[in-house]
Amino acid sequence: MADPADLERLRETLVELDRLRRHERALRLETESLLRALRTLGSAHDADELFDIVVGALRDMVPFETALLVTLGGRGGFRVVRGTAPRLLGMRWSPRALLQRVLDGETVALFDTAQSPDWQTLPKAARAAARSAIMMPVRSQAISGTIVFGHPDAAFFTPAHVHLLKRFTPLIDQALDVMAVRERLEAERLAARLADAGRRKAEAEIRRARDLMESAIGFAPIYLWEIDAELRYAFAEGTAKVLGYAPEELLGRLSIDYFDTQDPPTRAWIAQMERREPFENVVIRRRCKSGGKIWAAVSGVPMFDDRGAFRGYRGITMDVTESTEAKLKLEQMALHDALTGLANRRKFVDRFEPATARMLRSGQPLSLLAVDVDHFKRINDVYGHPAGDEVLIAVGRILDRTVRRTDLAARFGGEEFMVLLENTDAAGAVEVAEKLRLAVAAERFAAGAGETVGVTISIGVATATRDAPPSLDDLIERADHALYAAKLAGRNRVQAED
Incomplete structure (x- = not known):
């Protein structure tokens, strides 16, 4: 008679085998679906057709209700350019922090969009369409953006859906690169019809382009290169379209001469090559034949011969100018006031801590100016808010050009500004404040309809020393008290703290 424990172990083994078979079957079906999608994606001729193919391929695997293609426009803004919800087409896409993560290549999952403050900046129609959302990155030479899948129910999507879309993302990037190569090849075929010799050359380049594309799948290539042990170009392909250089113009030339070797990221990259290390997606500035520069993501691996001697590097360079500049613009927008272009409160707070550390090391005091435009409400009431905005912009410009480059305005x-003055005692801060007050008082500001208006400012001054280093909140409170005293004393004046 069989031992009950053995029977139980046998039963558990059979259950586990069944689970593994089901898991293997699911993986096989998923992989087959991805391969079918890859073959279908390769037939797309433009971004709209590619989006339609993606939506059709994924609908059974990721049961979404809404799908939107959001891309970066010419002015740096993101908009919905295609989607399954016509009412959302053309809508400006505002969640900056989420977009920045997607531009960095992350697939972002929001299992409950109501818990995301960034998502709540979207219009009501977009929020209602998606209580669950997955944002999949779309990054290529021609397009930067995201495909957003949404469902009106919270917690609808699962980690398995996210995993599937992560596997699907490289296929989309590859399809976009195939589209770019196809455009090039079609242009070459057209030229080849003019002469038999041109036809043979075009066919040879088409075969070479196909071979290069297959060897570089997953990198979204722009151009391929090899350099020898002296870091001189030994091979280049695809450089003419991106850089303006024909491949033969680069052969034998020192590769690092085309980069800014004084730039710290470039120096770090060169140091990696000197150590014979591989590198991936090193984003640095690259010079073009026209004299302009692009942001380039450089990836490469060292090559060694059979005896282990270094032979050079082989790699790929991607033009990431659009996505990098979009990321830099998002960072700029996150740290600067949208109206005046000055630093915002977040940047000011970030700057205060290192400024305090420098004060403690050097023993030199730092001062804070609290600046307020006098009777600003009257300007808005009499001339309107656009005139008030122009006054704030002009006052911000005066502050920025009057203080030192090491200071921060x-x-x-509202109408309140702050100025951080490092290495400045109370007397020096009062002198700077007086210069600001006089500069504003001497200006006439546009008020619309050909009218101008004069304004004044009141300034409160507070100073911190190494002997009594305050927190930023304490220093602001002291400067605000001095500002209040200046207001009580008649405005248009500078008042240092007692």
């Missing part, structure tokens, strides 16, 4: 909100 920021708008804290």
Whole structure:
């Protein structure tokens, strides 16, 4: 008679085998679906057709209700350019923090969009369409953006859906690169019809382009290169379209001469090559034949002969100018006031801590100016808010050009500004404040309809020393008290703290 324990172990083994078979079957079906999608994606001729193919391929695997293609426009803004919800087409896409993560290549999952403050900046129609959302990155030479899949129910999507879309993302990037190569090949075929010799050359380049594309799948290539042990170009392909250089113009030339070797990221990259290390997606500035520069993501691996001697590097360079500049613009927008262009409160707070550390090391005091435009409400009431905005912009410009480059002027909100003065005692801060007050008082500001208006400012001054280093909140409170005293004393004046 069989031992009950053995029977139980046998039963558990059979259950586990069944689970593994089901898991293997699911993986096989998923992989087959991805391969079918890859073959279908390769037939797309433009971004709209590619989006339609993606939506059709994924609908059974990721049961979404809404799918949107959001891309970066010419002015740096993101908009919905295609989607399954016509009412959302053309809508400006505002969640900056989420977009920045997607531009960095992350697939972002929001299992409950109501818990995301960034998502809540979207219009009501977009929020209602998606209580669950997955944002999949779309990054290529021609397009930067995201495909957003949404469902009106919270917690609808699962980690398995996210995993599937992560596997699907490289296929989309590859399809976009195939589209770019196809455009090039079609142009070459057209030229080849003009002469038999041109036809043979075009066919040879088409075969070479196909071989290069297959060897570089997953990198979204722009051009391929090899350099020898002296870091001189030994091979290049695809450089003419991106850089303006024909491949033969680069052969034998020192590769690092085309990069800014004084730039710290470039120096770090060169140091990696000197150590014979591989590198991936090193984003640095690259010079073009026209004299302009692009942002380039450089990836490469060292090559060694059979005896282990270094032979050079082989790699790929991607033009990431559009996505990098979009990321830099998002960072700029996150740290600067949208109206005046001055630093915002967040940047001011970030700057204060290192400034305090420098004060403690050097023993030199730092001062804070609290600046407020006098009777600003009257300007809005009499001339309108556009005139008030122009006054704030002009006052911000005066502050920025009057203080030193090492100082920081920021708008804290409304008509209130702050100026951080390092290595400045109370007397020096009062002198700077007086210069600002006089500069504003001497200006006439546009008020619309050909009218101008004069304004004044009141300034409160507070100073911190190494002997009594305050927190930023304490220093702001002291400067605000001095500002209040200046207001009580008649405005248009500078008041240092007692």
